[in-house]
Amino acid sequence: MSVLVYAENADGKFKKSVYEAVTYARAIADQNNTIVTAISIGDVADSELSQLGNYGAQKILTVSNDKLKNFVNQAYAAVIAQAAKSEQADVVVISNSFSGRGLAPRVAVKLSAGVADGAVALPEQSGGKFTIKKTAFSGKAFATVELTSAVKVIALTPNSYKVVENATGAQPQAFTVETDENDFKAMLKDIAKASGKVSLPDAEIVVSGGRGLKGPENFKLVEDLAELLGAATACSKPVSDAGWRPHSEHVGQTGIAVSPNLYIAIGISGAIQHLAGISASKVIVVINKDAEAPFFKVADYGIVGDAFDVVPKLIEAVKAYKA
């Protein structure tokens, strides 16, 4: 038995969610007295790859192949499945990121595995059972599922497992794979960001605006704050329904689910359908002029005030801090 963890890179760098997944994979390996192998696909420098060894990976495989430079769902899933077979992995861990959500079921099919997507805790293993807690209904509830297959695929919700340093000194080694033309029928050519400079699904910081901003012209406040923080911009459903912002920014049950380290909600009431898409955020800051707004119940920090007073002051404070 062993555990394989897929280390997704963004422009050659690993995000914190990858280190969470490696730490998590190591904890499962420790539960089973086995080892963790990490696999990276695409161009990543050796110095970055060896970071995986700082969080418990005992073996680091790297696949460098011209055809696999850019993410191709089916082809990447095939590579991860090949690595799982070669490492005799019976648990495969993938971060439940935008691309991870597409990869996990594909890898599971190739390995005839059961899949737990949106996992939020370590599996419970007792009496020969392997059960795991995961999000359900767009994050509004939790479900416990039992995986009965020999191989299990787990997609870990970002921000649900704490990174722990555990240096192994492992160094990257090349892993050669066979590619199949049939896996390249749908190729990612470009990611067009509908607006904002940072892609929303995997953003580490999100600044989001609601109907409290009164009109599309006032979203400049959201954009300015987001730009200063290196954040993605988002909005509530009525805002995108009204055409104030593109639908690609709509967060919630019927929109995108995000799990940033910081979610700043400006003029959003905090309806359950909105909260469904942001509940995995690590720190939530709410700015709302109504002290009774439901969003304050889930906020880590709340500012009761008029967005048109508070946000400009926040922007000035961030500018002063950065100066």
Ligand code: FAD
């Ligand atoms: P409002 O509810 O109008 O709230 C505006 C807030 O701004 C208020 O709290 C107000 O106090 C505050 N405010 C007003 N002026 C200011 C000011 N000057 N400064 C600071 N604060 C101010 N919604 C989603 O967002 N995502 C979804 O995916 C989604 N899916 C849905 C699915 C279904 C089936 C249904 C029925 C609804 C769904 N909704 C969804 C809609 C959801 O129920 C709410 O209606 C919506 O989230 C409210 O958006 P809002 O908070 O921007 O607007």
